[in-house]
Amino acid sequence: MFETVIGLEVHVQLNTKTKLFCSCPTSFAHRQNANTCPTCLALPGALPVVNRQAAIKAMRFGYAINARVNHHSIFDRKSYFYPDSPSAYQITQMHKAIVQGGELFIDLEDGSTKRIGMHQAHLEADAGKNTHDGDISKVDLNRAGTPLLEIVSAPDMRSSDEAVAYLKKLHSIVRYLDISNANMQEGSFRCDVNVSIRPKGQEAFGTRVEIKNINSFKFVAAAIAYEVERQTEAYEDGVYESEVVQETRLFDVNKGVTKSMRGKEEAADYRYFPDPDLRELIVSDEMIEEAKQMPELPDAKVERYIQELGVKRYDALVICSTKELAYFFEEMLTSNASPKNCVTWLTTELLGRLNKASLSIEQSPLSGAKLGELVSKIENNEINGKGAKDILDRLMEEDSSIDALIESMGLRQVNDDGAILAIIDDIIAQNQDKAQEYREGKEKLFGFFVGQVMKISGGSANPAKVNELLKKKLG
Amino acid sequence: MQIDSTILENLEKLSHLHIDEDKKVEIIAQLSDILSYVENLNELDTDHLDASFSTLQGGTLMRSDEPYCDSAISHDILSNAPQSQDDFFIVPAIIE
Numbered sequence: 001m002f003e004t005v006i007g008l009e010v011h012v013q014l015n016t017k018t019k020l021f022c023s024c025p026t027s028f029a030h031r032q033n034a035n036t037c038p039t040c041l042a043l044p045g046a047l048p049v050v051n052r053q054a055a056i057k058a059m060r061f062g063y064a065i066n067a068r069v070n071h072h073s074i075f076d077r078k079s080y081f082y083p084d085s086p087s088a089y090q091i092t093q094m095h096k097a098i099v100q101g102g103e104l105f106i107d108l109e110d111g112s113t114k115r116i117g118m119h120q121a122h123l124e125a126d127a128g129k130n131t132h133d134g135d136i137s138k139v140d141l142n143r144a145g146t147p148l149l150e151i152v153s154a155p156d157m158r159s160s161d162e163a164v165a166y167l168k169k170l171h172s173i174v175r176y177l178d179i180s181n182a183n184m185q186e187g188s189f190r191c192d193v194n195v196s197i198r199p200k201g202q203e204a205f206g207t208r209v210e211i212k213n214i215n216s217f218k219f220v221a222a223a224i225a226y227e228v229e230r231q232t233e234a235y236e237d238g239v240y241e242s243e244v245v246q247e248t249r250l251f252d253v254n255k256g257v258t259k260s261m262r263g264k265e266e267a268a269d270y271r272y273f274p275d276p277d278l279r280e281l282i283v284s285d286e287m288i289e290e291a292k293q294m295p296e297l298p299d300a301k302v303e304r305y306i307q308e309l310g311v312k313r314y315d316a317l318v319i320c321s322t323k324e325l326a327y328f329f330e331e332m333l334t335s336n337a338s339p340k341n342c343v344t345w346l347t348t349e350l351l352g353r354l355n356k357a358s359l360s361i362e363q364s365p366l367s368g369a370k371l372g373e374l375v376s377k378i379e380n381n382e383i384n385g386k387g388a389k390d391i392l393d394r395l396m397e398e399d400s401s402i403d404a405l406i407e408s409m410g411l412r413q414v415n416d417d418g419a420i421l422a423i424i425d426d427i428i429a430q431n432q433d434k435a436q437e438y439r440e441g442k443e444k445l446f447g448f449f450v451g452q453v454m455k456i457s458g459g460s461a462n463p464a465k466v467n468e469l470l471k472k473k474l475g
Numbered sequence: 476m477q478i479d480s481t482i483l484e485n486l487e488k489l490s491h492l493h494i495d496e497d498k499k500v501e502i503i504a505q506l507s508d509i510l511s512y513v514e515n516l517n518e519l520d521t522d523h524l525d526a527s528f529s530t531l532q533g534g535t536l537m538r539s540d541e542p543y544c545d546s547a548i549s550h551d552i553l554s555n556a557p558q559s560q561d562d563f564f565i566v567p568a569i570i571e
Contacts, residue, residue, distance in 0.1 A: 017540045025542040032562045036549045043552070053540035074528050075535075083566045095528070130569060138563035269489055274528040282534030 007155035013188035020147035021048030032140040040145035042087035057179040059291035067102025084127040097122035117154035160224040309339035331368025337375035387411035
C-alpha cells in the first residue's frame with residue numbers, strides 16, 4: 001500500500017494598481033506593450049522601486065494564516081533566459097521571504113478539519129507573454145513585473161480531495177482579504193502540484209514530480225490521480241528509479257495525462273543571488289498596522305454563524321465558502337429575518353433559481369436586503385411561503401417592489417379568523433358528504449379541505465390558521 | 476572546499492565555457508588557490524552577528540501604488556527594438 005504526498009505552490013496575482021517595481025498600471029491594456037516603461041523592460045540604468053501596497057498585501061496574507069511576517073526580507077535574482085523576461089532574471093525572494101510558516105485549516109467531506117502547514121509566501125515579479133506565429137514569436141510585456149505572491153504549502157496533503165480542499169480554502173481566503181481577484185481561468189490564481197508516493201509507514205519522501213500550471217480544481221484532481229497511478233505502477237513494476245525522476249511535467253487536459261517537459265529540468269541552477277539593485281525590504285510599524293486590518297475570515301465566520309446565529313455547520317460552511325455568498329447572507333440579516341429562514345431561502349430557494357439560470361450570486365437580480373425583506377414578510381404573516389416563492393419567481397425576472405407585487409398578485413395573507421371561517425363554512429357546506437366521511441375517521445380528507453380553502457383564498461390564507469380553524473370546524 | 480573534475484565539469488556547463496583536457500589540472504589548481512584564499516575569512520568570528528546581504532544601512536525605498544504611464548516611452552522603445560510589429564517585440568520562434 002502506498003501513501004500519496006502532495007505539496008502545492010500557488011501563484012496569486014496581487015490586485016495592486018501598479019506593478020511590483022515600477023508605476024506601470026497592472027490593469028488590462030488594449031494595446032500590447034502599452035503598460036511598459038524602462039524598468040519593466042529592463043533598460044540599462046532603470047532601477048526597481050518596491051510597491052508598498054504589494055508588500056502590505058503579502059503581509060496581510062501572512063497575518064491571516066498565522067505566519068511569521070519577516071520585518072526584514074530580501075529580493076533575489078533568479079536567472080533564466082527567455083524572451084518573456086527582458087532582464088534575463090526574475091526578481092523573487094529565495095533566501096528570506098516576507099512570509100514564513102503559517103497554517104491553514106481545510107474542511108473535509110466527513111465534517112472534520114485538517115491542519116495544513118505552510119512553508120512560505122514570497123513576493124516576485126510575473127513574466128510577459130509570448131505568442132508563437134510561424135518562425136517568429138511575438139512578445140507582449142504588459143504583464144511583465146506584475147506582483148505575484150507565491151504561496152508554498154508544506155507537503156501535508158495525502159489525497160487529491162485534500163489538495164482540492166486546500167486550494168478552495170486558499171482561494172476563499174485571498175478573495176476575502178481582497179489581495180487578488182484569484183481567477184483561475186484568467187491566470188490570476190495558478191497552481192503547481194508536487195506529487196510523490198511512498199510505501200505506507202516509510203518516513204522518507206519518494207521522488208517528487210512537479211506538475212505545472214493547472215487551471216481548474218477539476219484538473220488538479222485529475223492530474224494527481226494520473227500521476228499517483230503512474231508512480232504506483234512504476235514502483236510495482238520495479239522501474240521506479242528510472243521512471244519517476246525529479247522533473248517538471250505538464251498536464252494534458254485533452255488526454256488526461258501528464259507529460260515530461262524535457263529540456264527544462266536541466267536548468268536546475270538559477271544562480272540565485274541577492275539583487276544588488278534592491279536593499280532589504282524593511283517593514284515599518286505603520287505597514288504592520290495597515291496589514292493587520294482585515295475582514296472577518298471564513299473560519300471565524302463559520303464559528304460565529306454556528307455559535308451566535310444557530311446556523312448548522314454544513315450550512316455555515318456553504319455560505320462562508322465565498323465572500324460574496326457570506327456578504328449576501330449578512331445583508332439578508334439586516335432585515336431582521338431569522339437566520340434559520342434566511343439560510344433556507346438563500347441556499348435552497350435563491351441558489352436553486354440562480355443555478356437554473358446559470359447565474360452566480362454576484363449576478364443575482366435581487367439584493368440580499370430584498371430577499372431578507374421577503375423572508376421577514378413571511379415571518380410577519382404578511383404573505384405565506386407559497387406566495388413568497390411566487391414573488392421570488394417574479395423578482396428573478398423583474399425589479400419591482402415586494403409590496404407592489406403582493407398587491408398586484410393578490411397575495412396579502414389573510415390572517416383574519418372571520419374571513420377564513422367564512423371560506424371554511426362555504427367549503428364544508430358544499431362538501432357535506434366528505435365532511436361526514438372525515439368525521440367517521442377518513443383523516444386523509446383533511447388535506448383536501450386545506451387545499452380547497454387555500455385555493456378559494458387565492459393562496460393568501462395563512463396556512464397555520466387554516467389548519468387550526470378547520471380542525472375546530474370539522475372536529 | 477575541494478575542486479575536483481566533477482565540480483569543474485558543472486562549472487563549465489553553467490558558464491558555457493569549454494576547458495581543454497590538457498588545461499584542466501592547471502585550472503583546478505588555480506580555482507583551489509582562489510578558494511583557499513577566500514577561506515581566510517573563516518578566521519573572523521561571526522558567531523554573534525546576523526547574516527547580512529548588504530553593506531548598506533537601511534531598507535529599500537518604497538513608492539505608493541499610483542499608476543503612471545507615458546505611452547511615448549514604450550513607443551520609443553519599440554521603435555528602437557531590433558524588430559517590432561504591431562507594437563509587439565518580435566523574436567525568432569521559441570519552442571516551449
